[in-house]
Amino acid sequence: MSAGNTQAPERIGPYRLVRKIGEGGMGVVHLGLDEDGREVAIKVLHPHVAADLKARDRLIREVETMRRVRSPFVASVLDAELVGREPYVVTRFAPGRTLEDIVLSDGPLGAREVIRLAQGLCQALVAIHAADVIHRDLKPSNVMMVNGEPLVIDFGIAHLVNATRLTQTGMFVGTPGYLAPEIIRDAEITQKADVHALASTVFFAAAGVPPFGTGAFEVICYNIMEGRPQLDKAPVWLRGWLARALAVDPDERPTAQELLRMARALDPRVTTFNEVPPPNRSTPSGTKVLPSKQTYSDLLPPVEYGRPAPEPPRTRRQPEVKPPPYVPAPMSARPVAPPPRPDQRVAGYPAPPYTPPAYTPPRQRKKYVVGSQLVGGLLLAALVGLTVMMPVVMSVVGITLALVLRMGEYLFGDLVKRRQARGGASAADPLLVVVGTPWALVKSFLITLVHVPLALLFGLCVYGVARWGGGFDTNQAIAYAAGGLVAGLFVLPGGGAPRKAVARTLTSVLRTPGAALVAALVAGTAAVIVVMFALGQEPTWEPWRAPSTVLKELTDNARDSATGLVTGMIDDLMRSLGLGFLSPWGP
Template sequence: METEVMDGNEPPLAEHSRLGPYRLVQQLGEGGMGVVHLALDRQGRAVAIKVLRPHVAHDPDARARLAREVETLEIVRHPNVAPVLDADLDGPRPYLVTKYVPGPPLDDYVAEHGPMDGDDLTRLAEGLAGALDAIHAAGVIHRDLKPGNVLVVDGEPVLIDFGIAHAVDDIRLTMTGLVMGTPGYLAPEIVEGAEVSEATDWWGWAATLAFAATGRPPFGRGPMEAVLARVARGESDLRDTDPGLRPLLRAALDPHPDNRPSSTEVVEALRRYAAGEPVADGTRWSAHTQVIDNPPPPPPDAGPVSSDPPPPPPPPAQDPGRAPATAYPPIANGVSDWEAAMGAPAGVDPRIGRPGRSGEIAAVGAMLTALAAAAPLFAFGLLVSLGALARTADRSVTSLILRRTERGVRRSDVPLAVAASPLHFVLGLLGSLVFSIVPLIVAVGVMFTVAFLVSAGTGGLIEPIRPLPLAAGAVGGVLASWWGPGGASLRRGTRSLVRGLTPTQTARQVFLIVLGVIALGSIIWLTTTAELQPTWWPSSGPPELP
């Protein structure tokens, strides 16, 4: 079957339109290879979709190479890398789906907060180094590491757009949009059309760090030909960078890849820099590095080189009938998901970028485990009830976001949400009952397994309905509920409920104390009951074993 491709005349994708199973919310940015949109999947989760431009879709070989890259990149898992979630490279509008990262690009971050130094610069350097190690271990070369492809979230960098440039290495550098605006972040071997390697990415790493430390491109601005010529000659401007880090940056920006430090050498140099030691002492690459504390100004052909960051692009035009959207929605920590959804911009999921409350959720699981050892039937009923409430909350928030994505913010949002509450609860309860079957099977299996192992180890006979097997079974059942079938909705809804119950630090402490009291009470019940016999209330006694 012939693959359908774009001919370059297709209209741009509109906001709130669909692309495969995803609903586009707003455009986040664009570059030479594609346009990036914030989108929602069928479950209302936020993702970033990069829709590739026609010159990629025109080339079947480029599509095939990109498909192979995507298959490789799907295995990359690193906290400083935005993971690839999905891709469609055969349709008329090829796209790549990654996790949405709620943070500004590094260039915007530096424009707002000023150049980085000290611990902030060290965190950036180490985070990007770890990200490069992860993608290199997967056999991928990024080739396009620059400030625009680094997002900053709570001071930590997250690398995006990796693998795209490597997959389309036959596209000419002079093609409109590929080089314009970022020629100072293309390694010399890319400019010359030579073979790329891991050293290519370490060059981009150093160029990005130099920008973060100074607020200006390391090879200046001006005509593209002049900037690329300085890149090829290795004439970097590292004024205002930390003298302790400057030798490492200059070595990594060497125009000859063989002279640049390797991954191991970069990590060791960063360790030395963090410890206040000279980074170049005894290194292989020090022989090729000339440290210049006060380099001469850029040559005249470069045009004016400004230390000021480029002006931000004008905000996109907004539909006067809709609430203005923002790419990085500010959500206060003291606001529940439901309250945030009531005031969130149309199409923006208020759960994006919110803290997960992992400590409180772990405490809930510990409480259920202790309770299961003391009162198994009650604990199981409580688990089903909490699952129903969590799934109800998830359905309510998701349906509201999808409605606003499609129709915008309306006065009828609250009445419709209230009217739909009973239906969401019924569906949540049914889902909780259905999806509790697998966890129940897992729990019973773990109970019998633990009882058998204990009996074999002690030489005595222990029944599976004793506290220890019951507690072990509860752990298995809770984990199966959380990560098994239907677990995604349970996780989202549970986090929403816990965030609503613990909006402040005081509420969090009270919540943890209450759970601790329940767990401690369950343990006391067992230790003060004859022969550690759990209660089977409301039934008259334990089930009879065959």
């Protein structure tokens, strides 16, 4: 992952992006600020990763699992948005340098720092494996060093698109020098693969070079599969620990918990080790390695022993000369260690007592104080209040609004579902909207035609309650009935499509809790004002006349039949609206 200062987009979700800080095969990492002004690391997935449905499903499951990992040595997942057009994962931000950058710039770490690194990584791996997760991409560039302590980053992202297999282009996703043999062989992958990667990372920190060499991709993979780490380049006291963890067979490697116990027993003053392979194991040169014996040879650097040549016949047995016992040199005779660099101590230089920093669990992203549902309810209350004030006009507006919202949900709701299914927009989306508009209009009109009578019945129930239960006069009761009609268009069965359209629109506009709170305050204030006016003044019946006047005239002039009364009311209403030429009951 390479650092940079490329200009980043201004926002993504509720986070403000400050600058680009890195980029890898799976996405771009930005430094961002959350709603409380705290720094976070935001990884935005590349489009080809976001478009992979299996990758999204796996990411959703593993992000939920990662929320259970609580360790000061793991960059915890704070938030994630996985269903939008730009999926992203938010983790704890670590203000430090990667282990890879430190080693390449300043050289290998000192003995005490290597032990501290090994123990911290083992504790991180124990927490990760306890959550039943496999990291699969543990390497020096994914380990941040913060105040001398390791912090595992890039969690649960590196293996989204089947990173342990060959991709469609035939290339591995990951760094070859830190992959376990079973990953390269495309065999079953277990948590022991992380143990192998952890040991490779510690090897790099201690030796300054990758454990399986550098060069061609095929050469590195061959060395990994054959189990040929360059243990002679690692410190003597560390070789036995590395040899156990770098075993080719996963069953021969220790678990993370066992590796942690071994790491706590590491001591640079103890120079004995047991990294010699068992007898009859072939070495790269084809020679055989002799088994280790309890002699002074264990104190020497590892060498390759060739097959011993036949000895010439001897006439008499030569006495065996035993070497003198090993006596460590006195402290006064040992060379004085140079002063440590700012971020590194050499072997033998005593480190001050280490006190682990207090770990504070990351705060989860706050829930919205108010949401789109509350704002939508307040807007509906304002619309009902306006209908009580202007029953005729607002009833027509309410029916038209329900028709338009239902049509929009049929068009754009299906479009959003298709985008979520395929992981992004398509060039054919505008054409699908144009082609689907006529059918959406017809479907919306037919359903609205059926739904309006249901809402009208609800309005009649409101009229009865207001007229005979509340003691209101005819005009006021009919005004409340009109309000019930408009409310029924959205709250009764069959009003789901308009409600979804309103909720989808508000959710896309109100992206932050602050915006939702402001919208709720504005909509609530408007609703209170409208309702107060509706309760305190007579309704306006323009462009029609007051129902009490119309009913009186029709009662005086209509025929002695209920049919004549109803048809007369309809004829009078159509004439008031300028549609008298359509009335079949006119002169």
